Amino acid sequence: AQSVTQLDSQVPVFEEAPVELRCNYSSSVSVYLFWYVQYPNQGLQLLLKYLSGSTLVESINGFEAEFNKSQTSFHLRKPSVHISDTAEYFCAVSDQGNTPLVFGKGTRLSVIA
């Protein structure tokens, strides 16, 4: 069965500093990868996804993630964070796209002024 490991449960970072949230998944022939964000008291929102093609995917608010098949990783990065990025971030994987997602335990990103 597919599994996802988010190596850091909490990541504090100062405003305007870079950040990387790590995600590893168990290997499979073909996977689709997602990052979801959950702001305080809000529902899960899709941040970005990798389905195929370019291994680097970007979101509209400056986050990017790179699919690395050899390392079975899909780390999330942002070169300069803002206070408004404070949230919980979940990495998720599915074996065949539109099938149930398997989530990691989440990483709580706290941006400090």
Add this chain to the structure above:
Amino acid sequence: DTGVSQDPRHKITKRGQNVTFRCDPISEHNRLYWYRQTLGQGPEFLTYFQNEAQLEKSRLLSDRFSAERPKGSFSTLEIQRTEQGDSAMYLCASSPVGGQQFYEQYFGPGTRLTVT
């Protein structure tokens, strides 16, 4: 399009009582998923539907849990004889089948269940 809605948002019940949650997906989304999220964990898949057909239910946590989607629109999740361990956030998500957003699951705000 108002997004996925869930009702109620919060439910407090006594152990042994039955509870039912409702999820209204985005209109014309064929697939509907139920997940459970406990404190400090990511969402855990429970069951899903395509239209009114339940495609997977082996992940429902026990036979006390059941779900249905009788007309292929809204869905209900019922927990019978609730236990304290059922306390969690219950999330619903929907997605289209086909189209550019085929692989995107849209989540509702969740129903927080507290069993006392």
